[in-house]
Structure formats: structure tokens, C-alpha cells
Amino acid sequence: MPILLDRYLQEQIPQDPGALPVAFYRDELAALPGRAGPVHWHPFLELATARQGVLDCQVGQTHITLAPGDSILINQNRLHSFRQLSGGEPDPLPILVFSGTVIAPEDSAAYQKYVRPVLGCSGLPFVVFRGGDAQWAGLGLRLRAACRAMAEQSPYYELEVQRSLSALWQILLEHWDALPRAETSPVQLNAQIRLQKMLAYLYSHYDQNITLADIAGAAHISRSEAGRCFRAYLGCSPVEALIRYRLQAARRLLGQTTLTLQQISDACGFHSANYFSRQFRKRYGHSPGENRRLGK
Numbered sequence: 001m002p003i004l005l006d007r008y009l010q011e012q013i014p015q016d017p018g019a020l021p022v023a024f025y026r027d028e029l030a031a032l033p034g035r036a037g038p039v040h041w042h043p044f045l046e047l048a049t050a051r052q053g054v055l056d057c058q059v060g061q062t063h064i065t066l067a068p069g070d071s072i073l074i075n076q077n078r079l080h081s082f083r084q085l086s087g088g089e090p091d092p093l094p095i096l097v098f099s100g101t102v103i104a105p106e107d108s109a110a111y112q113k114y115v116r117p118v119l120g121c122s123g124l125p126f127v128v129f130r131g132g133d134a135q136w137a138g139l140g141l142r143l144r145a146a147c148r149a150m151a152e153q154s155p156y157y158e159l160e161v162q163r164s165l166s167a168l169w170q171i172l173l174e175h176w177d178a179l180p181r182a183e184t185s186p187v188q189l190n191a192q193i194r195l196q197k198m199l200a201y202l203y204s205h206y207d208q209n210i211t212l213a214d215i216a217g218a219a220h221i222s223r224s225e226a227g228r229c230f231r232a233y234l235g236c237s238p239v240e241a242l243i244r245y246r247l248q249a250a251r252r253l254l255g256q257t258t259l260t261l262q263q264i265s266d267a268c269g270f271h272s273a274n275y276f277s278r279q280f281r282k283r284y285g286h287s288p289g290e291n292r293r294l295g296k
Helices: 109-119 134-152 157-174 186-205 212-217 223-234 238-256 261-267 273-284 288-294
Strands: 022-025 045-049 054-059 062-066 071-074 080-086 095-098 126-129
Touching (some): 054 071, 071 134, 134 157, 212 223, 212 238, 238 273, 238 288, 261 273
Antiparallel strands (some): 022 095, 054 080, 071 126
């Protein structure tokens, strides 16, 4: 299933009000150009596990390297993305996205005591569980059980998922005092909000003739401030981010349509097939035509 974002970069995760508040994803990276997902956020917790490749997980301005067997819990409302750094095949990257209400009802004393402190901890944007660390051995077992239950959905699977995630949550709380904290300053929070607005504008208008001033204007800041914000979080300029996104969109069209290179160039905001081809080769090491022939 592709990652669906709204205009504010919030991932759209289908939720049936009467169903278990858990979503399960896998094989996301295989469908993404360069095995890299877009920066996004959602009002849920996210648990992801590297299986067979080395991954870079970015949460806010922090990059975390995940080796096979490592897992990460990302707190709600945090900008994040995944990118595979190595591995012959796309990492299946099983992901559980869930609400804290799977642990306890929101109006219960248990939720207030055990869930809300984690969700409301500004200094805990994520927690990394290293696969070789003995203190997290039980957590890995519970996580695999929850993923297996979500994948198979055999009778009573909801009880197994709830039981596994609750046990996992207890393990997290048992190590609560020892978890590393990383407080987010008001300046960082404002920068993140500005980046959300600018990326939302970029993703919605990439097919148009937009400028650096347009991108900065989406967050009501100067062009120089926009540049600092992009470089701090994404390591590139706003214009470079725009070109990268246009190229990702073009690569999808190359694989999924029979549009000509000029048509794809126009559809993705390049408006020059020659310029599009130069940028594509610079980014991916081969021409758009070669990409289509090779089925990449």
C-alpha cells in the first residue's frame, strides 16, 4: 500500500472506529524510488523493524541507523522517514501504526497512568531497541507476535495483538527512567512546523513553475530562513528538495505509464525534456529511457 499524505504531510491511515486501532504495513520500500520514503507524520505511534538491510530512519533532525533486527518506536506527531542504505533486496520493513488506546481506553485510569506520559513526553521523540541488546529480548518476541497476528488475522487475532502490544508497552515502562531524552526546543518545534508547511506546498505544487520565494511564502518566512530550515532537516536546499521530488514523481510515471519523456517532463514541472533527462541521469546514474527499459 503506498504512503498517502494529505496537504499537511499527515499520513492518511484508514481507521474503522469499531475496529482494533492498529494498522500493519510491509514491503513499503520496494515500491518507493530509491527505497526512500517521504517525510511525513501522523497522530499515532509507529513501530518499525529492519529485517535484512541497513536503514536510515530520520526523526526530526536526528538520523538513526537501524541494522537487521533493530526496531524503533516513533512517538506521535513526529516528522519521520525511512531510507534503505544497503542490502541486495528491499527490506520488508514491517511497521505497526497504532493508537495508545490499544493499550487502555482513553478515559481509563490506566491510560492516564501508563500511556499519556509517553505520548506527552516532548523529550521522547523515539526509542531505539537494538536487536542484540539483552534488555529488549522480550520486546522483540512481542513485536514479532503482533506483526504475525496482524498479517495472518486468524480467529481472535485482535486479542493477540492487544496482548503483545500491552506486554511490549510494559517492557518500555520498566526501562522508562533509563531511556535517553532529547528535549525539543521551541526553536526546533517552530522550524519543524515551518518545514511541514513548506513541504506540503512543494508536494502539492511540484508540477507547477514554483520558485524558492513561493516555497518560503508557504511558511511566511524569508528565502534564507527557508534554506536554513531545509538544510537542517533534509540536508539540501528547497530547490534541491523540489527537484528530488519531481524526479521521484517522474520515475513513478516511467514505470507505470506509457507517457513520452516530454509529457512526463511537463507533468512533473520540468517543462524541458533535455533538462529533465540531465537531472535524472545526475540523480540515478542512467537516462529516463534506460530506466523504463530496465524496469527500475
